Amino acid sequence: MTSSTHTMAPPANNVRVDARTWIAVAAGLLGAFMAVLDIQITNSSLRDILGTLSATQEEGSWISTAYLCAEIVVIPMTALFVRALGQRRYLMITTALFLAFSTLCGTAWNLQSMIVFRMLQGFTGGALIPMAMTLVMTRLPASKRAVGMAMFGLTATLAPAMGPTLGGYLTELYGWPSIFYINWVPGVLLIAGMYWGLDKEKSNLQTLIKADWLGIAFMALGLASLTIFLEEGNSKDWFESSFIITFAALALVGILGWVVTSLSRAEPFVNLRLYGQRNFLVATMLSAVIGMGLYGTSYLLPLFLGQIAGYSPMQIGEVIAWVGLPQLFVMPFVARLSQKIDNRILCMFGLMLFGVSCLMNAYMDASTGYDQLMVTQVIRALGQPFVMLTLSNFAMNGVSPKDMPSASSLFNMTRNLGGSVGIAMLATSLTNREHFHSARLGESVSLFAAATQARLDTLTQAFISRGMDAATAANQAIAAIDRIVRRESFVMAYNDGFFIVAAILLGAIIPLWFADKVKSPGGGGGGGH
Numbered sequence: 430m431t432s433s434t435h436t437m438a439p440p441a442n443n444v445r446v447d448a449r450t451w452i453a454v455a456a457g458l459l460g461a462f463m464a465v466l467d468i469q470i471t472n473s474s475l476r477d478i479l480g481t482l483s484a485t486q487e488e489g490s491w492i493s494t495a496y497l498c499a500e501i502v503v504i505p506m507t508a509l510f511v512r513a514l515g516q517r518r519y520l521m522i523t524t525a526l527f528l529a530f531s532t533l534c535g536t537a538w539n540l541q542s543m544i545v546f547r548m549l550q551g552f553t554g555g556a557l558i559p560m561a562m563t564l565v566m567t568r569l570p571a572s573k574r575a576v577g578m579a580m581f582g583l584t585a586t587l588a589p590a591m592g593p594t595l596g597g598y599l600t601e602l603y604g605w606p607s608i609f610y611i612n613w614v615p616g617v618l619l620i621a622g623m624y625w626g627l628d629k630e631k632s633n634l635q636t637l638i639k640a641d642w643l644g645i646a647f648m649a650l651g652l653a654s655l656t657i658f659l660e661e662g663n664s665k666d667w668f669e670s671s672f673i674i675t676f677a678a679l680a681l682v683g684i685l686g687w688v689v690t691s692l693s694r695a696e697p698f699v700n701l702r703l704y705g706q707r708n709f710l711v712a713t714m715l716s717a718v719i720g721m722g723l724y725g726t727s728y729l730l731p732l733f734l735g736q737i738a739g740y741s742p743m744q745i746g747e748v749i750a751w752v753g754l755p756q757l758f759v760m761p762f763v764a765r766l767s768q769k770i771d772n773r774i775l776c777m778f779g780l781m782l783f784g785v786s787c788l789m790n791a792y793m794d795a796s797t798g799y800d801q802l803m804v805t806q807v808i809r810a811l812g813q814p815f816v817m818l819t820l821s822n823f824a825m826n827g828v829s830p831k832d833m834p835s836a837s838s839l840f841n842m843t844r845n846l847g848g849s850v851g852i853a854m855l856a857t858s859l860t861n862r863e864h865f866h867s868a869r870l871g872e873s874v875s876l877f878a879a880a881t882q883a884r885l886d887t888l889t890q891a892f893i894s895r896g897m898d899a900a901t902a903a904n905q906a907i908a909a910i911d912r913i914v915r916r917e918s919f920v921m922a923y924n925d926g927f928f929i930v931a932a933i934l935l936g937a938i939i940p941l942w943f944a945d946k947v948k949s950p951g952g953g954g955g956g957g958h
Contacts, residue, residue, distance in 0.1 A: 446573055449626045454564050454577055456622025460524060461561035462584040463615045464554040467531075468496065468848075469592025469727060470608050471547075474600040474742070481605070484540040487664050491540075494660040495548040497849060498653040500555030504842040505648055507556045508834035509698040511563070513637045515630030520560055520623045527553040528616040535606035557619075558584075558845075562837040566825055575818070575949035579764035582817030583756060585844065589727040590753035590810075597742030641698050644690035648699075651683025655846070659853040663860060700835040703828065709836065711944040712824035713843040715776070718937040719816055720847025721854070722783055725930045726752075726809070728852045730790070730802070732859075733923045737916065738798050748799050751806035752813075760814045767949040772819040777938050779815025782808055784934035790927040795920050819947075826947045855926045862925045866918035874914055885910065 471478065471492060479489040510519050530550040537543035561584060565577035599607045658676040665673050691697040703709050727749070734740040734748060767775060786809040790802075824840045825833070874881050885906045892902035 446569060450568050451626075452622050453626025454568055455580075456619045456626060457520065457557075457561040457564040458580050458584050459615045459622070460520070460557035460619045461581065462588050463612055463619070464500070464527075464557040465584060465588035466592050466595070467550065467554055467612070468493070468500070468724075468845075469589050470596040471496075472593055472596065472731065474596045474605040474608055477600055477605045478543070482537065482540045482543060488540055490660065490664060491544050492547050494657060495544045496551035496554075497660060497845070498656045499548045499551030500558075501652045501656050501842060501845055501849075502649045503552050503555040504559055504845065505652075505699040505838045506645065507559045507563075507838050508700075509636065509640055509645075510556065511560070511834050513634055514632050516560070516564065516567075517623055517627035517630060518632065519556070520627075521620050523553045523556045524616055524619050524623075527557070528613055531609045531612040531616075535609035559834070559837040559841045562821070562841065563834050566833045566837065567830065575764040575767050575822075576761075578821045578949070579760045579767075579814070579818050581821060582814055583760050586723060586756055586813040586817055587753045589723050590749050593727065593731050593742070594746030594750050594753075597746040601741075601743050641690060641694050641696075644687055644694065645698055647683050647686030647690060649683070651680050651685075651687050652842075652846075654679035654683055656849055659849040662853055663856040667857070699838055700832050701839070703832060703836055703839060706827065708823050708826050708944050708947070709828065709840075711940055712820050713840055714940055715816075715820055715937055716824070716840055716844040717847030717850070718933055719813075719820065720844040720849075721851030722787070722930055722934050723813070723844075724848030725851035725855050725926075726787065726790075728855055729859075729923060729926050729930075733793070733920075734798075737795055737920055737923070740798075744799075748802055748806065751803050752810045755807055755810035756814050759811055760818070763814045763818050764949070767818055767822060769948070772822050772947045772949070773941055773944060775815045776819040776823075776941055779812045779817075779819070780934050780938050780941070782812025783816060784812075784931045786812065787927045787931035787934060791924045791931060793920060793924055793927075795916055818949075822947050822949055823944050826945070851930070855929070858926050858929060859922050862922035863918050866921040867914060870914050870918055874910065881910065 475486075475489055475492070478492065479486065482489075507519075510523075513519075514522070527550060530546050530553060533546040534543060534550055537546055562581050565574060565581055569577045595611075596608050599605075599611060654676045658673060658680055661676075662673050667673055668677075688701060691699070691701045704713070731745045731749065734745045735742075740748070763775065786805045789805045789808070793801075821840070824836060828836045885903070888906035888909055889899070889902045892905045893899060897905065
């Protein structure tokens with residue numbers, strides 16, 4: 430255990446970072462990018478996948494749910510696997526398995542096989558997200574950590590933006606299996622980077638034997654049930670469904686059991702006591718909020734563009750790309766600023782930009798498209814790096830080296846859970862607000878209103894002029910009015926969704942100021958303290 434703890438201790442602040450270490454860190458970040466990308470990449474290709482597998486939209490939701498369940502379960506377990514196998518061996522094994530299961534996803538022959546392979550893909554890929562953050566914290570000296578954290582922040586914000594874009598392009602050009610086969614490119618680079626960049630470590634399999642398997646079972650039950658509850662709740666009408674009630678109860682039992690067993694053990698598999706540190710608690714709360722923002726906007730905007738604007742997956746990808754590209758240029762600038770300015774100010778600035786961009790999207794109409802959305806996408810792209818980098822700094826500030834894998838796991842788990850909560854909340858809001866606006870518009874656009882009658886007469890005459898008989902033309906006119914009402918009620922519902930996200934992001938500025946003043950360690954000899 431002493432050697433394991435020793436390898437986790439980051440190098441001294443003035444130590445020069447060699448090429449091997451940078452390659453190992455870059456490979457880890459590539460893995461995190463690949464894993465986050467895979468959450469989103471199937472969304473734009475789901476229609477093609479379901480068509481091939483002869484499955485309905487509701488059945489197809491389990492393709493994403495299975496991945497998210499497995500991913501959220503494995504993230505807290507990565508600290509245990511690292512203690513047992515070492516960073517190098519664990520990352521190489523889990524990446525090799527991830528590539529194997531990705532390939533099987535591309536060859537799935539029915540819905541059941543796809544769900545199983547996606548679950549296994551999530552279980553192996555989920556570990557790559559916290560491991561990237563752990564590599565940054567344990568392999569880089571304090572003076573270089575701002576750069577590392579900036580790069581890690583990019584994996585978390587770029588990947589949700591690029592997922593639909595890349596998925597749309599690959600599906601249109603090469604067919605949907607290619608979205609899984611493409612993982613071989615970063616995957617092989619990751620394995621090579623780990624093999625060359627990290628030293629061999631002794632395995633300590635006794636750690637697995639002595640692990641708190643009861644706590645792990647409770648954790649797996651709780652987090653998997655919570656994910657299923659959130660992902661499937663809206664389609665099954667929440668607590669009207671006995672299925673959803675069952676999983677809500679299982680989630681409660683599992684999470685309470687995990688907390689109790691974890692707090693009662695001297696060496697739990699992941700250290701939940703970290704939530705007792707104020708900075709870490711604030712950072713993880715805001716991480717959940719950012720998860721809602723990142724995944725919520727990645728959920729709403731493609732849906733709006735597909736349903737209202739009639740965009741193809743490739744066209745949607747071109748709009749979404751604008752939230753990714755500027756971040757590549759902003760992130761190095763934010764990394765430098767984080768060493769000089771109180772991170773709470775930077776984080777507040779980022780939350781304001783992100784929130785304002787969502788507020789701007791809350792005033793869309795049926796004609797809103799690429800040109801009108803580009804400005805909001807760029808503002809969002811400018812704001813996200815300020816939040817992601819500073820939250821990582823808050824989370825890791827004051828965490829001891831031996832707790833860094835636990836802190837990384839919990840921080841990233843909370844962000845993913847926030848994403849699930851955000852999507853569930855927005856899906857429910859979309860359904861309810863569409864019904865509400867449809868009813869309100871229906872009161873105004875009644876067949877007895879003079880304006881409606883005038884519009885119906887105009888449409889009826891237009892249809893008659895195309896050669897329809899009077900009765901058919903009248904029916905077509907009513908159907909056309911009905912479609913307009915439905916479309917407008919959906920536009921209003923999407924606007925409400927963006928308003929909710931904006932309110933949550935701007936409201937998060939208040940708890941931010943409960944965190945301590947933090948700056949990234951500077952580049953000088955002793956700037957880390």
